[in-house]
Amino acid sequence: MPPLLQARELVKRYTKGGAAAVSGISFQVERGEVFGLLGPNGAGKTTTISMLTALLVPTSGTATLAGFDVVRQPREVKKRIGLVPQELALYPTLSARDNLRFFGRLNGLSGRKMAEAVDRNLARVGLSDRGDDAIATFSGGMKRRVNIAAGLLHEPEILFLDEPTVGVDPQSRNFILDGIEALSRDGLTVIFSTHYMEEAERICRRIAVVDEGRVLALDTPAELVHSLGDGTVSVSGAVALEEPLLAALRRLPEVKSAEPREGGVLIAARRPIRILPAVIELFQSSGLPITSLEYAKPTLESVFLQLTGKRLRN
Amino acid sequence: MLQTVLAITRKDLKILWKDPRGLGSLFLMPIMFIVVMTMALGRLFGPEKPGVPNVVQHNVPAWALFGLFFISQQIASSLLEEKKLGTFRRLQVAPISRTALLLGKLVPFFLVNLAQVATMFAVGVLLLPMLGAPRLAIGSHPFALLAITVAASLSASGLGLLMAALAKTAEQIGGLGSMLVVTMAALGGVMVPRIAMPRSMQTVGLLTPHAWALTAYQDVLVRGAGLATVLPAIAALLGFASLFFAVALVRFRWD
Numbered sequence: 001m002p003p004l005l006q007a008r009e010l011v012k013r014y015t016k017g018g019a020a021a022v023s024g025i026s027f028q029v030e031r032g033e034v035f036g037l038l039g040p041n042g043a044g045k046t047t048t049i050s051m052l053t054a055l056l057v058p059t060s061g062t063a064t065l066a067g068f069d070v071v072r073q074p075r076e077v078k079k080r081i082g083l084v085p086q087e088l089a090l091y092p093t094l095s096a097r098d099n100l101r102f103f104g105r106l107n108g109l110s111g112r113k114m115a116e117a118v119d120r121n122l123a124r125v126g127l128s129d130r131g132d133d134a135i136a137t138f139s140g141g142m143k144r145r146v147n148i149a150a151g152l153l154h155e156p157e158i159l160f161l162d163e164p165t166v167g168v169d170p171q172s173r174n175f176i177l178d179g180i181e182a183l184s185r186d187g188l189t190v191i192f193s194t195h196y197m198e199e200a201e202r203i204c205r206r207i208a209v210v211d212e213g214r215v216l217a218l219d220t221p222a223e224l225v226h227s228l229g230d231g232t233v234s235v236s237g238a239v240a241l242e243e244p245l246l247a248a249l250r251r252l253p254e255v256k257s258a259e260p261r262e263g264g265v266l267i268a269a270r271r272p273i274r275i276l277p278a279v280i281e282l283f284q285s286s287g288l289p290i291t292s293l294e295y296a297k298p299t300l301e302s303v304f305l306q307l308t309g310k311r312l313r314n
Numbered sequence: 315m316l317q318t319v320l321a322i323t324r325k326d327l328k329i330l331w332k333d334p335r336g337l338g339s340l341f342l343m344p345i346m347f348i349v350v351m352t353m354a355l356g357r358l359f360g361p362e363k364p365g366v367p368n369v370v371q372h373n374v375p376a377w378a379l380f381g382l383f384f385i386s387q388q389i390a391s392s393l394l395e396e397k398k399l400g401t402f403r404r405l406q407v408a409p410i411s412r413t414a415l416l417l418g419k420l421v422p423f424f425l426v427n428l429a430q431v432a433t434m435f436a437v438g439v440l441l442l443p444m445l446g447a448p449r450l451a452i453g454s455h456p457f458a459l460l461a462i463t464v465a466a467s468l469s470a471s472g473l474g475l476l477m478a479a480l481a482k483t484a485e486q487i488g489g490l491g492s493m494l495v496v497t498m499a500a501l502g503g504v505m506v507p508r509i510a511m512p513r514s515m516q517t518v519g520l521l522t523p524h525a526w527a528l529t530a531y532q533d534v535l536v537r538g539a540g541l542a543t544v545l546p547a548i549a550a551l552l553g554f555a556s557l558f559f560a561v562a563l564v565r566f567r568w569d
Binding site for chain 1: 318322332404407408410
């Protein structure tokens with residue numbers, strides 16, 4: 001069976017000849033998969049989602065959803081997708097029920113089908129008893145939940161969630177993540193963008209690590225983490241490292257990589273604790289002072305750090 | 315298409331209904347102006363002269379138009395609010411056409427315009443006589459009045475979309491938008507009848523849809539004109555509408 005969603009070399013420039021917000025993103029999403037776009041703010045996640053949901057026309061590249069081209073057949077694509085945008089895209093003075101009815105109508109629901117869809121989705125997000133209250137009276141977490149219900153009303157084949165847990169209390173966040181897992185068990189395909197790695201690790205089957213408009217790595221969370229060996233050692237010194245020292249570090253047994261960082265080096269190794277003495281030895285023999293030495297178990301955060309030299313959250 | 319337009323219309327009327335400020339500026343303000351100006355300017359208009367509007371025949375259509383063009387700001391604010399809330403993105407991700415979306419954003423305000431004008435004329439017919447002012451006679455060509463209203467409303471809608479296309483913030487719509495709408499009303503003879511203005515000002519006034527619409531209303535109310543007589547004015551109003559819409563659609567940002 002062909003993948004449900006296929007993006008090929010998507011590029012988006014907002015101004016002609018300007019910097020690319022997305023510069024050549026490709027990936028496939030299988031039916032029933034929860035697929036994560038993990039990256040910091042400004043990495044191009046929202047722009048990518050906008051192209052895949054036929055809201056933005058790519059500068060180049062193509063994408064198909066259920067076999068329909070997002071540029072040439074936007075109507076067919078839109079019928080099959082639900083979008084939960086990053087903003088709370090709801091009318092504050094209207095009730096939750098009125099909001100859902102309105103978006104349902106735009107997606108072709110009416111009559112009994114509509115009434116059932118509204119009730120089912122209010123229940124899904126645990127707000128059956130608050131359906132007739134105005135959105136303005138809801139807490140941030142409750143608004144987020146209605147926002148998700150609005151994306152699910154018309155039973156899409158694929159749901160795009162753009163940072164659905166930003167600014168949400170831990171309880172609502174858990175509720176939302178549990179909800180996504182439940183939807184996925186029911187067979188819904190989900191594309192989920194976030195800059196919270198523990199969320200991505202928890203719910204995504206595969207993750208694309210995105211930065212500066214590119215996919216830097218794409219795999220299951222376990223494989224991504226595994227690529228770093230058993231952990232990383234980061235050594236900070238006062239001065240920049242010279243290439244001979246880096247080369248010597250890379251030659252140490254079981255070292256997977258040694259990448260220079262500002263004022264230091266990040267080393268990924270199979271058994272990082274074991275190489276510590278040798279690392280210290282190398283620094284000392286080069287006459288370089290060590291100001292700090294840090295061992296980290298591999299996490300998506302350290303994968304991201306290793307790939308980009310940046311932390312996900314600053 | 316029709317279902318989409320109706321859905322957005324219902325939603326926007328509901329939102330408008332829940333916002334007393336909007337209804338206040340669209341209905342209460344023009345009613346207040348009609349009453350106060352009719353009371354205040356009765357002596358200035360003096361005894362009735364054939365073919366010349368009396369105080370009621372001036373104030374009712376004039377302030378009805380003033381209120382009608384306030385809709386432009388409401389349209390622009392409503393569109394900007396959708397963008398700010400993020401609902402505009404959600405509207406666009408639904409399988410509906412852009413035409414249906416824009417029509418849906420304009421039809422509710424068109425309906426409000428019709429209700430406004432009907433209310434203002436009802437004030438002239440029912441309320442003003444109770445306050446001692448002459449009763450407004452609708453005349454024998456109500457369809458001509460309706461046609462003028464529709465054409466004026468279309469140019470107000472176009473102006474609203476144009477404001478939405480050009481404005482970047484709600485403050486700009488509130489500030490610059492108000493200034494524009496009030497200035498156009500003044501030049502168009504809402505506050506002071508254009509016949510009381512110098513010739514040059516009367517000519518400048520023709521650059522506003524208000525002047526054409528007001529003159530056309532008064533042709534029907536005062537001089538007994540029918541649809542045929544006011545067709546040129548209606549054409550002028552539709553010209554304003556086309557110009558506003560054309561520029562607005564070129565400049566409008568969908569993201």
